[in-house]
Amino acid sequence: MAYDMSQFATNRFIKMHPNTVLTHGSTEPVLSILDVRGFALHDLFLIGFNDNCGTLVLPTESRAENAATALEPAYETRVYLFGSRDGEDVWATDYTRRALDGTTLSAFITNLTLKDGCQVIQDGRWVR
Structure with a gap:
């Protein structure tokens, strides 16, 4: 069973959206890119200081890999095991914007x- 992402909603700076999408910071452009590229916007926690870099926290490795695929080649990505909470693994995809070159x-x-x-x-x- 995948980790319940709603458990990340622990303070007033985390914004809750439909389908258990949680965001912290300036992340709307990244959500738009994911949506346009066909990545299902549900069960994720998006952390970003600006639209140039940030982290997507996801409940499964396959969703983390799919997020990385959706962000490439506009962003450099890295998928890794974020950690374990309540006995369940939580995965992350880091992203950093690339220049045209x-x-x-x-x-x-x-x-x-x-x-x-x-x-x-x-x-x-x-x-x-």
Whole structure:
């Protein structure tokens, strides 16, 4: 039996949607991508600071793999065992947005210039 995802709804910052879809943060664009790509929106917990990166927590490995497939190639994904709760395994799919050239961008620091004027990150990419 799969883990009951509604047990993640533990605080006021987690938004509940129909079909046991739980979200935390700015995640609506990712839900739209999953929906358009044919991934069934039920029994999932989506955690994201913005639409560039986050984690989908799912009750089974097959759903986690299907979520990764739905997000590729626009996002780099990684599926792994998130942990066990109440004797049931919980799986996760991490995602990070890719640029058009296939590189993974920094989701938080887009530009960084040191005090000496040397720019080390430009447009989310490390400058060499």
